Amino acid sequence: MQHQSQGQTEIVNECLAVIDKVGSVDIQQLERYGHCLILENAYCRVVISLFGGQVLSYINKFDNKERLWLSKLAIFDGKAPIRGGIPICWPWFSNHTTNADYPSHGYARTQMFRLLNAQETASSNKIHSTSVTLVPSQLEQYAYSNIDMSLVVTLSDRLCVEIVSTNKGCEAVLLTQALHSYFLVDDIHQVHLSGVNTPYDDKVNATKNNKPPDVYNFTKEVDRIHLFNHLLYTHKQTINICKTHAAPPQNSQHMVSQMIEQTGHDATVVWNPWVDTSAAMKDMQNNGYKTMLCIEAANTANAKKPLILGPLQTHKLSQTIF
Numbered sequence: 014m015q016h017q018s019q020g021q022t023e024i025v026n027e028c029l030a031v032i033d034k035v036g037s038v039d040i041q042q043l044e045r046y047g048h049c050l051i052l053e054n055a056y057c058r059v060v061i062s063l064f065g066g067q068v069l070s071y072i073n074k075f076d077n078k079e080r081l082w083l084s085k086l087a088i089f090d091g092k093a094p095i096r097g098g099i100p101i102c103w104p105w106f107s108n109h110t111t112n113a114d115y116p117s118h119g120y121a122r123t124q125m126f127r128l129l130n131a132q133e134t135a136s137s138n139k140i141h142s143t144s145v146t147l148v149p150s151q152l153e154q155y156a157y158s159n160i161d162m163s164l165v166v167t168l169s170d171r172l173c174v175e176i177v178s179t180n181k182g183c184e185a186v187l188l189t190q191a192l193h194s195y196f197l198v199d200d201i202h203q204v205h206l207s208g209v210n211t212p213y214d215d216k217v218n219a220t221k222n223n224k225p226p227d228v229y230n231f232t233k234e235v236d237r238i239h240l241f242n243h244l245l246y247t248h249k250q251t252i253n254i255c256k257t258h259a260a261p262p263q264n265s266q267h268m269v270s271q272m273i274e275q276t277g278h279d280a281t282v283v284w285n286p287w288v289d290t291s292a293a294m295k296d297m298q299n300n301g302y303k304t305m306l307c308i309e310a311a312n313t314a315n316a317k318k319p320l321i322l323g324p325l326q327t328h329k330l331s332q333t334i335f
């Protein structure tokens with residue numbers, strides 16, 4: 014359990030004031046996770062840790078199944094990044110491009126977030142949605158103070174997570190980032206992906222521009238950055254995680270177990286650490302890799318033309334999970 018500092022008490026009190034009249038949002042101190050926002054409506058329930066603004070659980074009441082994987086050995090000490098759910102990698106993805114001493118995947122995932130706003134709206138199809146806007150509590154670190162970031166989590170009959178970044182300075186800034194979602198799967202050996210079909214850079218063997226697989230299944234460690242050429246960031250990509258029933262072969266049947274949509278990205282990262290890398294991670298069980306698959310909406314430095322945020326420009330990166 015996290016130790017509660019004075020800063021945290023302020024953050025929690027602020028949350029209470031913001032959600033005062035919003036019935037579908039609650040704040041609770043959960044046994045293992047610490048302070049979390051809970052959004053619940055007739056269709057779905059989501060749990061968001063104030064540490065890292067990280068979604069930890071998302072259940073769609075359509076089938077009452079958990080969609081996200083959270084490591085049984087995840088560390089909740091208020092310092093280390095939490096292994097699982099939807100970590101927010103911002104304002105850089107992977108290693109920092111110029112400073113090797115900076116932490117991997119940025120600093121948003123290891124700080125407390127404040128709740129700025131919570132609201133309920135009825136949309137045209139009568140599905141009520143609840144939306145919360147969170148912001149990192151400390152933006153001044155690592156010379157990124159000129160970029161404002163907010164995290165907008167919207168729950169309707171689906172979950173949408175969006176990172177909104179605005180450059181309020183007068184110099185252009187390279188922005189790399191990811192919604193590093195860990196999806197829960199029954200058995201990675203019986204999973205294949207559809208909709209991820211652009212060439213990829215392979216971080217496992219450091220090769221570039223590899224042809225995407227015809228049948229995207231999993232038999233070894235995978236750490237791939239699939240790149241797009243579009244530069245307008247308006248392209249909506251639909252990805253399906255499918256369950257493969259391969260026996261007997263003549264009756265092969267593929268079932269979609271998870272649909273994901275993403276926009277604002279120039280890459281989709283697909284990661285499964287497999288046996289050895291799982292075993293080497295202290296916050297992952299040895300067999301943890303069997304029930305997880307990361308599908309990440311990302312902007313990466315691998316892009317032909319990486320995302321440069323000009324003065325007063327805003328960029329939105331989003332992932333919707335059904």
Ligand SMILES: O=P(O)(O)OC[C@H]1O[C@H](O)[C@H](O)[C@@H](O)[C@@H]1O
Pocket residue numbers: 094107117118216236237282283284307309
């Ligand atoms: O262990 P973390 O810092 O959370 O990173 C976990 C993984 O994130 C991404 O998917 C990267 O492509 C991987 O190379 C990395 O191992």
